[in-house]
Amino acid sequence: MSETKPADLAPLFRPFALKSLRMKNRIVMAPMTRSFSPGGVPGPDVAAYYRRRAENEVGLILSEGTVIDRPASSNDANIPHFYGEKALAGWKGVIDGVHAAGGAMGPQIWHMGIMKPHQSGWMPPAPFEGPSGRVAPGEAGGTTMSEKDIADTIAAYAKAAKAAKDLGFDTVELHGAHGYLIDQFFWAATNRREDQWGGPTIAERSRFAVEAIKAVRKAVGEEMAIIIRLSQWKQQDYAARLAETPAEMEAWLGPMADAGVDIFHCSQRRFWEPEFADSDLNFAGWAKKITGKATISVGSVGLSGEFIGSFRGEKSEPAPIDALLHRLERDEFDLVAVGRALLADPEWAVKLREGRAGEIGGFSREALGTLV
Numbered sequence: 001m002s003e004t005k006p007a008d009l010a011p012l013f014r015p016f017a018l019k020s021l022r023m024k025n026r027i028v029m030a031p032m033t034r035s036f037s038p039g040g041v042p043g044p045d046v047a048a049y050y051r052r053r054a055e056n057e058v059g060l061i062l063s064e065g066t067v068i069d070r071p072a073s074s075n076d077a078n079i080p081h082f083y084g085e086k087a088l089a090g091w092k093g094v095i096d097g098v099h100a101a102g103g104a105m106g107p108q109i110w111h112m113g114i115m116k117p118h119q120s121g122w123m124p125p126a127p128f129e130g131p132s133g134r135v136a137p138g139e140a141g142g143t144t145m146s147e148k149d150i151a152d153t154i155a156a157y158a159k160a161a162k163a164a165k166d167l168g169f170d171t172v173e174l175h176g177a178h179g180y181l182i183d184q185f186f187w188a189a190t191n192r193r194e195d196q197w198g199g200p201t202i203a204e205r206s207r208f209a210v211e212a213i214k215a216v217r218k219a220v221g222e223e224m225a226i227i228i229r230l231s232q233w234k235q236q237d238y239a240a241r242l243a244e245t246p247a248e249m250e251a252w253l254g255p256m257a258d259a260g261v262d263i264f265h266c267s268q269r270r271f272w273e274p275e276f277a278d279s280d281l282n283f284a285g286w287a288k289k290i291t292g293k294a295t296i297s298v299g300s301v302g303l304s305g306e307f308i309g310s311f312r313g314e315k316s317e318p319a320p321i322d323a324l325l326h327r328l329e330r331d332e333f334d335l336v337a338v339g340r341a342l343l344a345d346p347e348w349a350v351k352l353r354e355g356r357a358g359e360i361g362g363f364s365r366e367a368l369g370t371l372v
């Protein structure tokens with residue numbers, strides 16, 4: 001990696017505190033689906049995987065997406081549930097291990113919405129559900145949610161968040177990004193509704209997220225920090241955008257901030273890409289400027305290539321983080337999430353801090369095969 005001296009890393013190794021959340025530094029482990037939880041239950045191997053990151057100086061761990069209690073919230077039998085006695089007992093093992101190692105953690109609670117069937121052939125016991133029976137622009141799939149489906153789903157987010165609090169997690173993140181359920185409501189291409197859950201403006205299509213956030217806030221109380229992860233891009237269309245201007249971004253994020261979001265987790269594939277013309281601020285930079293809330297940036301930190309390419313088999317080499325440090329130093333955003341670099345090497349943060357960056361390797365998709 002780079003020649004960055006440990007002393008230059010000060011912006012990254014400053015502590016951070018917000019409500020229930022106490023972090024020793026600004027490093028967040030990005031949520032990464034691993035599919036190592038058979039029957040939806042995270043076992044001791046999953047607990048040990050997260051604990052290793054906590055032991056090695058990761059300030060906050062966000063879990064892989066873990067699904068809420070809806071019959072079709074998942075398309076993969078090996079993705080962890082965040083409901084049911086066995087799965088929650090598994091998560092108790094995870095958070096206790098992370099706390100014993102001095103770390104902080106939040107689950108990323110998730111409903112996938114309308115999906116294509118998983119490559120394993122596994123199917124959930126009910127049809128996939130979403131705002132308008134569309135899996136992608138112009139492509140039918142799944143069912144359109146009724147008022148009752150929507151009310152029950154919002155209640156399921158709240159129940160999962162309450163479970164997170166009761167288990168002792170430090171925060172909770174709603175997955176509102178990447179073209180999954182909440183994002184399917186945001187996106188005009190997948191939300192064609194003409195009732196109170198849809199409409200021509202982003203503010204109207206944000207209503208589902210806003211109601212879910214309000215329900216989560218009610219369930220966890222005022223003191224637990226709530227994060228929502230958002231992205232302009234979708235797995236169905238990497239070029240899609242929900243907000244073309246800062247004013248549209250304000251219409252999108254403002255109501256969520258008012259509803260109770262403490263931290264916006266702004267997902268980009270490359271953190272250095274400017275969000276709008278005439279400014280080099282990235283998505284997390286704009287979200288912080290517009291809402292006044294704390295934000296997390298993410299995307300190719302410490303690596304030469306971005307993550308979708310790496311799924312296709314492109315290898316990413318270690319890359320300098322100086323540009324990231326400059327942005328952190330000027331408080332463009334508060335926290336930085338690291339995905340593949342931390343998936344491949346649990347000691348990434350320690351090696352950086354101790355001036356052993358030369359020992360950090362790159363990322364290749366073979367790393368996905370095991371829980372290191």
Ligand SMILES: Cc1cc2nc3c(=O)[nH]c(=O)nc-3n(C[C@H](O)[C@H](O)[C@H](O)COP(=O)(O)O)c2cc1C
Pocket residue numbers: 030031032033034064065108175177178229267268269298299300301303306307337338339340341368
């Ligand atoms: C194996 C893998 C699984 C992922 N699963 C999730 C997920 O469950 N939820 C989510 O919001 N993002 C997920 N992501 C995206 C990451 O959180 C992150 O935004 C992305 O990898 C970019 O960060 P990086 O370049 O540091 O890897 C996943 C990424 C990878 C590599």
